Amino acid sequence: MECGPYELIKESSECKARRGKIYTARGIIDTPVFMPVGTQGTLKGVANELLSDSDVQIILANSYHLYLRPGTEVIKEAGGIQRFNSWNKPMLTDSGGFQAFSLKGIRKISENGVEFQSHIDGSKHFFSPEKSIRVQRDIGADIIMCLDECVSYPSDYEYAKNSMELGLRWAGKCKEEFWRDNNFSKTRQSLFGIIQGSVYSDLRLKSTYEILNIGFGGYAIGGLSVGEPKEEMHSVLENILPVIPSGKARYLMGVGMPEDLWECVERGIDMFDCVIPTRNGRNGQVFTSFGKINIRNLEFKKDFSPLDINCRCPTCKGYSKAYLNHLVRSKESLYLSLLSLHNVYFMVNLMTTIRKSVETDTFFKSKKEFFEKYYSRNQN
Numbered sequence: 001m002e003c004g005p006y007e008l009i010k011e012s013s014e015c016k017a018r019r020g021k022i023y024t025a026r027g028i029i030d031t032p033v034f035m036p037v038g039t040q041g042t043l044k045g046v047a048n049e050l051l052s053d054s055d056v057q058i059i060l061a062n063s064y065h066l067y068l069r070p071g072t073e074v075i076k077e078a079g080g081i082q083r084f085n086s087w088n089k090p091m092l093t094d095s096g097g098f099q100a101f102s103l104k105g106i107r108k109i110s111e112n113g114v115e116f117q118s119h120i121d122g123s124k125h126f127f128s129p130e131k132s133i134r135v136q137r138d139i140g141a142d143i144i145m146c147l148d149e150c151v152s153y154p155s156d157y158e159y160a161k162n163s164m165e166l167g168l169r170w171a172g173k174c175k176e177e178f179w180r181d182n183n184f185s186k187t188r189q190s191l192f193g194i195i196q197g198s199v200y201s202d203l204r205l206k207s208t209y210e211i212l213n214i215g216f217g218g219y220a221i222g223g224l225s226v227g228e229p230k231e232e233m234h235s236v237l238e239n240i241l242p243v244i245p246s247g248k249a250r251y252l253m254g255v256g257m258p259e260d261l262w263e264c265v266e267r268g269i270d271m272f273d274c275v276i277p278t279r280n281g282r283n284g285q286v287f288t289s290f291g292k293i294n295i296r297n298l299e300f301k302k303d304f305s306p307l308d309i310n311c312r313c314p315t316c317k318g319y320s321k322a323y324l325n326h327l328v329r330s331k332e333s334l335y336l337s338l339l340s341l342h343n344v345y346f347m348v349n350l351m352t353t354i355r356k357s358v359e360t361d362t363f364f365k366s367k368k369e370f371f372e373k374y375y376s377r378n379q380n
Helices: 048-053 063-068 072-078 081-085 129-139 157-178 182-188 201-214 230-243 258-266 276-282 314-318 321-329 334-359 363-374
Strands: 006-011 018-024 027-031 033-036 059-062 091-094 107-110 113-117 124-127 143-145 190-195 218-221 249-252 271-274 285-288 291-294
Touching: 006 334, 018 334, 027 033, 033 059, 033 334, 048 334, 059 063, 063 072, 063 091, 063 124, 063 129, 072 081, 072 129, 081 091, 113 129, 124 129, 129 143, 129 157, 157 190, 157 201, 190 201, 201 218, 201 230, 218 230, 230 258, 258 271, 258 334, 258 363, 276 285, 276 334, 285 334, 314 334, 321 334, 334 363
Parallel strands: 033 271, 059 091, 091 143, 143 190, 190 218, 218 249, 249 271
Antiparallel strands: 006 018, 018 027, 107 113, 113 124, 285 291
């Protein structure tokens, strides 16, 4: 059996929300799931043992960045990314395709792949679909992704169409390279295809059908959460998710605000990733049961309560808002870890709540209760 199969356990009677499991060589992932992003193979400022204690099930790393530093030959010699970073749980790597979006000024896209100029030393590197797969194979994550281009929003129709069709050709090459070593692929990794097409319904449907025709272990939806209105994102999901077989995992790339998790699970998404919890934590913004707060604000200077009375993370159990406010305003680096860790706990606990709501068939009741509390701070 190929690594990474999805088992559908329960569907909500109220909406398209699903409860399932993804099986990997390094463990079973309960879905819906949120994956924190560790670009360099680690979450900035957060030790892996603290992540394990938070019940994080899987983390995402960036193959492009790991390829540049420390280099895939180092990771391969160490025995793969999980041995290298001491994370004995599942991992996912992206393909380098997001860098075709984020490094727009220092990359060139052609039929054969993407040429990057290193942000570290200016050296040039070329990622073909085949090389992207070889890089991810050497890194050794449990789930790996096809090379694609994430187009910006807004994007004109012809550009989105040409980019999507190029991505389909790359997807075929990725799969061919992936299966070149059948034994390795079947036992160690799962390859996910990526659906593109910007916000154009016909392009999204064509991409979906063609990616399904190629056939992958799971299916990701890319190119959303890049500036389009939420209504456009929801429309795309409602358009294409019914086409994807129920026995395959559905991964919405780059989405991670609490409200988006509820809305997109409601429409049938199983997997999410985003840098927001850790990035925002490093900037002083904290997610709580009662809404978002900026801990650097003066109102918390003498607030000796925890960040969130409903949270059992080490930050909330050990430190007050006043102390965290002091750390942030004093620019003491400890706050980077403490706030990031709390936000990760928040996301993990939120996904646990969502999974339970599907199991008990109380999705809309649980969603309503969450948002009544989450938005209550702004109403006071």
